[in-house]
Amino acid sequence: MAASNYPTELFSSNLQFENENKFGGKLSIAGCTAEKLVAEFGSPLFVIDQDDFYLRTKAWKSALEAEFADNNLYYAAKSFISVEIAKWLKDLNVSLDVCSGGELLVALAAKFPAPNIEFHGNNKSESEIQLAIESNVGVIVLDSLDEINRVSSIAKSLNKIQKVYLRLTPGVEVHTHEFISTAHEDVKFGFSIASGGAADAIDRCMSIGNLELAGIHCHIGSQIFEVEGFITAAKRLLEVLALFKSKYGRELAELNIGGGYGIAYTLDEKAISPEAVIPVVAKIIKSECQRLNISIPKIAIEPGRAIVGPTTTTIYKVGTTKDVTLADGSIRRYISVDGGMSDNIRPALYGATYSAFIANRSSNEIAVKSRVVGKHCESGDVLISDIDLPKDLKVGDLLAIPSTGAYGRSMASNYNHIPRPAVVAVQNGSARLILRRENEQDLLNLDVVQAPRQLS
Numbered sequence: 001m002a003a004s005n006y007p008t009e010l011f012s013s014n015l016q017f018e019n020e021n022k023f024g025g026k027l028s029i030a031g032c033t034a035e036k037l038v039a040e041f042g043s044p045l046f047v048i049d050q051d052d053f054y055l056r057t058k059a060w061k062s063a064l065e066a067e068f069a070d071n072n073l074y075y076a077a078k079s080f081i082s083v084e085i086a087k088w089l090k091d092l093n094v095s096l097d098v099c100s101g102g103e104l105l106v107a108l109a110a111k112f113p114a115p116n117i118e119f120h121g122n123n124k125s126e127s128e129i130q131l132a133i134e135s136n137v138g139v140i141v142l143d144s145l146d147e148i149n150r151v152s153s154i155a156k157s158l159n160k161i162q163k164v165y166l167r168l169t170p171g172v173e174v175h176t177h178e179f180i181s182t183a184h185e186d187v188k189f190g191f192s193i194a195s196g197g198a199a200d201a202i203d204r205c206m207s208i209g210n211l212e213l214a215g216i217h218c219h220i221g222s223q224i225f226e227v228e229g230f231i232t233a234a235k236r237l238l239e240v241l242a243l244f245k246s247k248y249g250r251e252l253a254e255l256n257i258g259g260g261y262g263i264a265y266t267l268d269e270k271a272i273s274p275e276a277v278i279p280v281v282a283k284i285i286k287s288e289c290q291r292l293n294i295s296i297p298k299i300a301i302e303p304g305r306a307i308v309g310p311t312t313t314t315i316y317k318v319g320t321t322k323d324v325t326l327a328d329g330s331i332r333r334y335i336s337v338d339g340g341m342s343d344n345i346r347p348a349l350y351g352a353t354y355s356a357f358i359a360n361r362s363s364n365e366i367a368v369k370s371r372v373v374g375k376h377c378e379s380g381d382v383l384i385s386d387i388d389l390p391k392d393l394k395v396g397d398l399l400a401i402p403s404t405g406a407y408g409r410s411m412a413s414n415y416n417h418i419p420r421p422a423v424v425a426v427q428n429g430s431a432r433l434i435l436r437r438e439n440e441q442d443l444l445n446l447d448v449v450q451a452p453r454q455l456s
Contacts, residue, residue, distance in 0.1 A: 005059070006056070006059045006271075006273040006274055006275065007052075007055070007056075007271075007310070008264065008270040008271040008272075008273055009264060009270070009271075010264045010265070010266065010267055010269070010310070010355060010402050010403060011310070011313075011402050011403075012029065012049035012052040012310055012311050012312070012313065012402070013049065013051070013052045013055060014029060014030040014031075014049050014051055014052055014426075015027070015028075015029045015049065015313065015402070016028050016029075017357070017362075018362075019361075019362040020362065021362055021363070021364065023357060023358050023362070023363050023367075023389065023390045024357030024358035024359060024362065024363075024400065025357075025358070025361070025362040026359075026360060026361060026362065027313075027315075027357070027359035027360070027398075027400050029047050029049055029313060029426050030049050030050070030051065030426040030427050030428060030429065031426070031428060031429030031430075032047075032426045032429060032430070032431045034047075034315050034359035034360060034398050034400060035359075035360050035398065037315065037424060037426075037431060038315055038317065038398060040431065041422050041424050041431070041433065041437070042421075042422065042437060043315055043316055043317045043338055043339075043398070043421075044314055044315065044316050044317075044337070044338055044339035044343055044421040045314065045315045045421055045422055045424060046312055046313075046314055046343075046404065046405075046408060046409050046421055046422065046423040046424065046435075047312060047313050047314075047315060047424050047426055047431075048308075048311050048312045048405060048423060048424070048425050048426070048434070049311045049312070049313075049426060049427075050088070050311075050425045050426065050427040051427055051428075052310065052311045053085075053088060053307065053308060053311045054088070054092065056306065056307045056308075056310070056311065057073075057075070057088075057089070057092050057094060057307050058092065059273075059274050060073055060274050060278075060301070060303050060306065060307065061073045061092070061094060062274075063274030063275060063277075063278040063279075064274075064278055064299070064301060066278075066279075067278055067279060067282035067299075068282065068296070068298070068299045070296075070297075070298040070299070071298065071299050071300065072095050072256075072298060072299075072300040073094045073095060073300070073301060073303070074094070074095045074096060074097040074118055074256075074300055074301070074302040075089050075094055075095070075096055075097065075302075075303065075304060075307060076097045076259055076302045076303065076304025076305075077096055077097060077098045077099070077103045077106075077107070077304070078097075078098075078099050078103070078304060078407075078410060079304030079305045079307075079308050079309070079405070079406040079407060079410060080304075080308045080312075080405055080406060080407070080408070080409055080410045081098075081103055081106050081107070081410070082106065082423065082434055082435050083106055083109050083110045083434075084110075084425065084434035084435075085308075085434070086106060086107050086109075086110035086112045087110045087111075087112075089112065090110065090111070090112050090113070094116075095116040095117065095118065095138070095300075096112055096116060096117050096118070097117075097118045097120055097302050097304075098117060098118070098119055098120065099119070099120040099121040100121060100128065101124075101125070101127065101128035101131055101132075104117065104119060104128070104131060104132060104135070104137070105131075108135060114135045114136045114137050114138070115136060115137070115138045116138055117132075117135075117137040117138055118137070118138060118139045118140075118141060118165075118256075119132045119137050119139070119140045119141065120141045120143075120167075121141075121143065122143040122144065122188055122189055123143075123144075123147075124140075124147060124150075124151075126150060126154060129150060129151055129154050130154050130158070133151075133154055133155055133158055133160055133162055134158065138163065139163045139164060139165055139214065139215075140162055140163070140164050140165075141164070141165045141166075141167050141217050141256075142164050142165065142166050142167065142201070142205070143167050143189060143190060143191075144191075145200075145201065145204060148201065148204050148205055148208060148211070149208070151164065151211065152208045152209060152210050152211050155210035155211065156209060156210040160210065161210055161211070161212050162210060162211055162212065163212045163214050164205065164211050164212065164213055164214065165213075165214060165215045165216055165217040165254065165256060166190075166191060166198065166201050166202065166205065166213065166216050166217065167189060167190040167191065167216075167217045167218065167219070168190050168191050168192075168193055168198045168216050168217065168218050168237060168240065169187065169189065169190040169191060169192045169193060169197075169198075169218070170193055170218050170220070170232065170233040170236040170237060171192070171193060171194050171236070172220045172229050172232050172233045172236075189219070190218065193236055193237075193240060198216075198240060199243070202240075202244060206248065213252065214252065214253060214254050215252050215253060215254025215255055215256065215297065215298070216237055216240060216241070216252060216254075216255060216256070217255075217256035217257075217258065217300075218233050218237055218256070218257060218258055219258030219259065219260060219302065220233050220258060220260060221260050222259075222260045222262075222305065223260065223262045223263070223305070224260045224261065224262050224272070225262040225272050227272075227276065227277055227280050227281065230257060230277060230280075230281050231280065231281060231284050233257060233258075234255075234257055234281055234284055234285050234288070235284065235288055237255060237257070238255070238285065238288045238289060238292060238294070239292065241255065241292070241294055241297065242292040242293070242294050245294055251294055251295055251297075252297065253295075253297055253298055254297050254298045254300065255285075255297040255298070255299055255300070256299075256300040256301070256302065257281065257299065257300070257301055258301065258302050259301060259302035259303045259304055259305070259306065260305075261277060261303055261305070261306040262305075262306075263305055263306055263309040263310055263403060263406070264310065264403060265352065265353055265354050265355070265403050266353055266354065266355045267355055271306065271310065272306075278301075282299075285299065304406060305405075305406035305407070308405035308406050309403050309404075309405045309406035310402070310403050310405065311405045312403070312404050312405030312406075312408065312423075313400050313401065313402045313403075313404065314339070314343065314344065314400070314401045314404040314408060314421075315359055315398055315399070315400050316337035316338055316339050316398065316399045316400075316401070317337065317338045317396065317397075317398055317399075318335055318336070318337055318393065318394065318395055318396060318397045318398070318399060319336050319337060319338050319375065319395065320334075320336040320395065321333060321334065321335055321336070321393065321394065321395065322334040322336070330369065331368070331369070332369050332370065332371055333368050333369065333370040333371070333389070333393075334370070334371050334373055335370055335371065335372045335373065335389060335393060335399070336373050336374070336375060337372060337373070337374060337375070337383070337399055338375060339374055339375070339383075339418075339421065340373065340374010340375055340376045340381045340383060341374050341376050341378065341380070341381045341383075341413075341415065342374070342376060342412060342413050342414065342415045342416070342418045342420070343408060343409070343412050343420065343421050344383060344401075344404060344408045344412075345407075345411050345412075345413070346407055346408075346411070347382055347383055347384070347385070348378075348380045348381065348382065349411075353384070353385075354383065354384050354401050354402075354403070354404075355384075355387070355401070355402065356372050356383070356384055356387055356389070356399050356400065356401050357399070357400050357401075357402075358389075358390070358393065358397060358398070358399065358400075359397075359398040359399060359400035360397055360398040361397070363390035363392055363393070364390075365390040365391040365392040366390070366391050367388035367389065367390060367391070368388065368389065368390070368391050369386070369388065370386075370387050370388065370389040370393075371384065371385055371386065371387070372384040372387060372389075372399065372401075375416075375418070376415055376416050376418070377416055378415075383401065384401075409421070409423055409435070414438070414443060417443050419437060419438030419439055419440070419442060419443060420437070420438045421437055422435060422436055422437035423435040
C-alpha cells in the first residue's frame, strides 16, 4: 500500500450506504449490514474494519521506510488494544507502544514479541517495571529522575541491562485541546529541554548502572493537523543529540518523535496523511543532522488514533425521541440511544465532535435540529450536541457514528453500571467477536462480602 493511496475521509475504506443520502442509508461495513450485525451481536456495537486497519498500518509503515533505512513503527496501544489487535500488529511486523502493566499483559497474552515492545508512562509501578524487564521488553521510556533510579535498581536486582529512552519536553505549543497537548512546559510528561531538566536526566542515566541510554523521545500532543509542530520538535531533539555527542564523544542512535496525527471525525474534516507528514519531517531531520554533524538516527513514530480511529464505527439503537422547546421558541429534538458517555467519553471530556447517520434505511424527510444523547443519568451525556437529522427518525432506528476506534472502547467505563459494548471485526462479509459484551455477572464479579479485619 503506497502512502499516496491513504484514505483521509471520515469513513473506513469498506463502509458503504445503500440508497445513500445526506442522512445515511442502509449501512454495510466490509459486506456486513448494520441490521445483521446488531441482530447477531446486540447494540451498542463497535465494528472494526480489519482490512482498513491493515491498510492504514501499512501506509504509515511504508512512508517511514521510504525515508529512513533504519526505522521503527510503533502502534500506540492506548488508542485501542486487545489480544486480537496485538496479533494483527504482530502479523504486520510493527512494534507496540504500551503505557501500563495491563496493556503489556494483553500484548504478552497475544505472544507479541517483547523485544518489539516499548513501555511508556509517567508513573510506572515497581511491579510494572519488574514485569517489563523480566519479559525482556525492548525499551522503557523514562519520565522522571525517580523512574531512572527505579528502573536502574530493578534491572540491577534482576542482573540485567535495560535499554531506555528519555522522554523530553521540547516546549512546542500545538493547536489542540489542553488535555491532549503534551509537549509544552507546564505538563506532567517528560524532562524539559529549556529548563535543563533534559540535560540533568541524561547525565543521571549516563552515571547510573544497569541502564543503556539508547535514544530520546517526545510526543507533542494528539489530533494534530499541522506539520510545523513536528518540525520544531525534531529540530530541538536533534540539538540535544548534538550536545550529547559533544559531551560524551559518542552518539545516541535512536530518536522517537511520537505520534498525534489527526483524523477526520466529521464530514468537513480530512485526516493528515503519512505523505503529508513523513517526507517533510524527514527532510528537516536529514538537513539538521548534516548541519549538526551527527548521524541520522533510527527514527521511530507512534501512530495510534491515525491507524485505528477511522477503522471503527459505533452502531446504536434509538430508544426514545423528545422535542424540547428552547427559550427562543425553536424546537430541538433529543435522540436518546442505548449507549453514551460510557462508551464514548470524548465529547464530555473535551468537546470532541462527531457525525451520525441512519444505518438501517434511507430517509427523504426534512431535517430537524437534533441532539444525540446517551442513556446515562448526566446532563453532559451528549454524543453530538448539534446535528440535523430527519424528522421521521424513530424508536428502533439504528444510528452509526464513524471514527470511534480510538479511545472509545479503551476509555469505556461502567458508569451507571452499564456493561461495556462488544467489539466485532468484519472482513469480506464475515464478522467475529474480538471482545465480548460485558454482562450483568461481570458487573457483580468484583463485589465482596467480607468480615472486617482488625488493622490497628
